[in-house]
Amino acid sequence: MKVPMLDLSEQYMSMREEVLASLDEVMKSSRFILGDHVKKLEADVAEYSNVPYAVGVANGSDAIHISLQAGGVKPGDEVITTPFTFFATAGAIARCGAVPVFVDIEPVTFNIDPTKIEAAITEKTKAIIPVHLYGQMAEMDSIMEIADKHNLLVVEDAAQAIGATFKGKKTGEYGHTATYSFFPTKNLGAYGDAGMIVTRDADIAEQMRVIRVHGSKPKYYHHVLGYNSRLDEMQAAILNVKFPHLNDWSEKRRAHAQRYTELLKERLGTAVVTPIEESDRHHVFHQYTIRVAKRDELQQFLKEQGVATMVYYPKPLHVQPVFAELGYKQGDFPVSDQAAEEAISLPMFPELTAEQQDYVVECIEKFYQ
Numbered sequence: 018m019k020v021p022m023l024d025l026s027e028q029y030m031s032m033r034e035e036v037l038a039s040l041d042e043v044m045k046s047s048r049f050i051l052g053d054h055v056k057k058l059e060a061d062v063a064e065y066s067n068v069p070y071a072v073g074v075a076n077g078s079d080a081i082h083i084s085l086q087a088g089g090v091k092p093g094d095e096v097i098t099t100p101f102t103f104f105a106t107a108g109a110i111a112r113c114g115a116v117p118v119f120v121d122i123e124p125v126t127f128n129i130d131p132t133k134i135e136a137a138i139t140e141k142t143k144a145i146i147p148v149h150l151y152g153q154m155a156e157m158d159s160i161m162e163i164a165d166k167h168n169l170l171v172v173e174d175a176a177q178a179i180g181a182t183f184k185g186k187k188t189g190e191y192g193h194t195a196t197y198s199f200f201p202t203k204n205l206g207a208y209g210d211a212g213m214i215v216t217r218d219a220d221i222a223e224q225m226r227v228i229r230v231h232g233s234k235p236k237y238y239h240h241v242l243g244y245n246s247r248l249d250e251m252q253a254a255i256l257n258v259k260f261p262h263l264n265d266w267s268e269k270r271r272a273h274a275q276r277y278t279e280l281l282k283e284r285l286g287t288a289v290v291t292p293i294e295e296s297d298r299h300h301v302f303h304q305y306t307i308r309v310a311k312r313d314e315l316q317q318f319l320k321e322q323g324v325a326t327m328v329y330y331p332k333p334l335h336v337q338p339v340f341a342e343l344g345y346k347q348g349d350f351p352v353s354d355q356a357a358e359e360a361i362s363l364p365m366f367p368e369l370t371a372e373q374q375d376y377v378v379e380c381i382e383k384f385y386q
C-alpha cells in the first residue's frame with residue numbers, strides 16, 4: 018500500500034465541473050485583476066473570521082509582510098516571534114528591515130510560550146507574531162494582554178489555522194490582523210499561490226488595500242511604498258468553489274486525528290507522543306504531528322513501506338544560516354531544538370481512508386517492535 022502525505026486529486030475530481038465553470042466565467046468576462054471573485058472571497062472569509070474586513074493578497078508570506086507594514090513596522094524595529102515555524106514568518110519581518118526576536122515554544126502545543134515573551138521586549142519592540150502551528154491557536158489571551166500592556170501590534174500567522182478557535186473566537190478576532198495562506202497544501206488550498214489578511218481595523222484594512230497595488234491612491238499617485246501583491250482572480254474563482262466545503266474538511270481532519278490518536282495509544286502506548294487539543298481550543302489539524310525517538314530512522318523505514326511523512330521543521334529559524342547575524346546559537350531555545358529533533362507529521366488530508374490510517378499505524382508499530 019502507498020500512503021501519500023496528502024492527495025489533492027480526489028478532491029479536484031469531486032468538484033471538477035464547478036471549478037472549470039468558474040474559471041470559464043473569469044476568462045469569458047476578461048476581468049482578471051481584483052474582480053468579483055476576489056470581492057466575494059474577501060466578504061466570505063471576513064464573515065467566516067467574524068471580522069469586518071478582508072484583503073486578498075498574492076500569498077501568505079506577503080500577507081504577513083503587508084500586515085507589518087500597514088501596522089507601522091519600520092526598519093530597525095524588533096518583532097517577536099517563534100523560531101519553530103515556516104521560514105516566511107521571520108522572512109516577512111526581515112523584509113520590512115525589522116529584526117526577528119525569537120521566543121521559545123511550549124512543548125505541548127508547539128506554539129510560542131507567552132510566559133517567555135515579556136523578557137524579550139525592549140524599547141525597540143513593535144510587534145508580536147504568534148503562529149497557530151499545525152492548526153491549533155496560540156494562547157491568545159495572555160499574548161493580547163502583554164501586547165496591550167506594551168502597546169504592540171499583533172499579527173496572527175494563521176496560515177495553517179483557518180477555522181480554528183481559542184475560547185470560541187476565531188483567528189483574526191484577537192490580533193490587529195490575521196494572515197491566511199491558500200498555498201495548495203493548506204486546509205483551504207488554491208491551485209497556485211494566494212493569501213488573505215483579515216482585520217477589525219478599518220484604517221489598517223485601507224492601508225493594506227493600498228500597499229497591494231503599489232501604494233497607489235488615487236491611481237498613479239503614491240504616498241506609501243507598496244508593491245504588486247494581489248490575490249489572482251482565477252485563484253479566487255477556484256477558492257470560491259472550495260470554500261463552502263472548508264468546515265466539512267476540517268471535521269474530517271479532526272476525525273482522522275482522533276482515530277490516529279486512539280490507534281497509536283492502543284498499539285504503541287508511550288512510544289509516541291500524540292498531539293493534544295487544549296480544552297479551550299478547536300484544532301483544525303493542518304498537520305497531525307507526533308513526537309518520537311529515532312525520528313529520522315522511523316521516517317526512512319516508513320518511506321520504504323510506502324508511507325510518506327514530513328518533518329515540520331527540521332531546523333529552527335534561530336539556527337538558519339540566513340539569520341546568522343542575529344547571533345543566536347543552538348541551545349538558545351531548547352524546547353524548539355528538541356521539537357526539531359522529535360516531530361514528525363503523518364499523512365493528513367480529508368480524503369484519507371481508514372485502511373490507509375491502519376497501515377500507517379501498523380508500520381510505525383513494526384518499526385518500534
Ligand SMILES: *Cc1c(COP(=O)(O)O)cnc(C)c1O
Pocket residue numbers: 076077078079102103105106148174176177197198199200210211212
Ligand atoms: C504556508 C505558511 C506561510 C506562507 O504562506 P505562503 O502562501 O506559502 O507564502 C507562512 N507561515 C506559515 C506558518 C505557513 O505554514
